[in-house]
Amino acid sequence: MIAAVLALVLAGIGASIIVMTVKSTVLETNRRFPSGGSQTFSFTQGEARAIYVSQAGEGRINCEIPQMRAGTMTRPDSTFQITAGSRAWARVFEVKPGSSGDFTLTCTSERQAEFTVGDKPHVGVAVGAVLAAIACFVGALASAVTISVVTAIRRSRHRRRLSAMWATQPQWGPSSPRPRQGPPTGSLP
Numbered sequence: 001m002i003a004a005v006l007a008l009v010l011a012g013i014g015a016s017i018i019v020m021t022v023k024s025t026v027l028e029t030n031r032r033f034p035s036g037g038s039q040t041f042s043f044t045q046g047e048a049r050a051i052y053v054s055q056a057g058e059g060r061i062n063c064e065i066p067q068m069r070a071g072t073m074t075r076p077d078s079t080f081q082i083t084a085g086s087r088a089w090a091r092v093f094e095v096k097p098g099s100s101g102d103f104t105l106t107c108t109s110e111r112q113a114e115f116t117v118g119d120k121p122h123v124g125v126a127v128g129a130v131l132a133a134i135a136c137f138v139g140a141l142a143s144a145v146t147i148s149v150v151t152a153i154r155r156s157r158h159r160r161r162l163s164a165m166w167a168t169q170p171q172w173g174p175s176s177p178r179p180r181q182g183p184p185t186g187s188l189p
Helices: 002-022 121-166
Strands: 038-043 050-053 061-064 071-074 081-084 087-097 101-109 113-119
Touching: 002 121, 038 113, 050 071, 050 101, 087 113, 101 113
Parallel strands: none
Antiparallel strands: 038 101, 050 087, 050 113, 061 101, 071 087, 081 087
16 A cells, blocks of 8 residues: 555656646747737846747748847757647747847748747756656656565565464364363262
């Protein structure tokens, strides 16, 4: 019972770590806009944000923030995709503004697409979280197996001790008839 509860707790912790890591990337899906359109988003100086696209297939994408005079917009070296609701969103650009404020983002795509802004994913944190989750799953399995094996061995030894103890002790009641005790028989003087 303890092994099962411990395994479930550790597996639950592992699953929670994965869910929290994936959910930590917040998208502003309520402020999405279609290709060729624009939307105003808040940016904070020095705080990187990501631009995400939801489209079927690959297509050339162009985004710009004309009002943002200082800062950078770059294509990330790696891909990152997240599902929000029934839509898959892929990171296409990262923006690191040189000043804070509300700026209008305009994006176009060769395909039908929708765009939004969200948090920049922290790949190192995600990898660490996945490794921690795997460690929890392995710990759950190892602890369940270890507790089960130790319990089985201890019970087996205890049964053998009881069997040995019962084999050396007499059973309940006499093993052979005892002479009857009571008044002596025979004649009285």
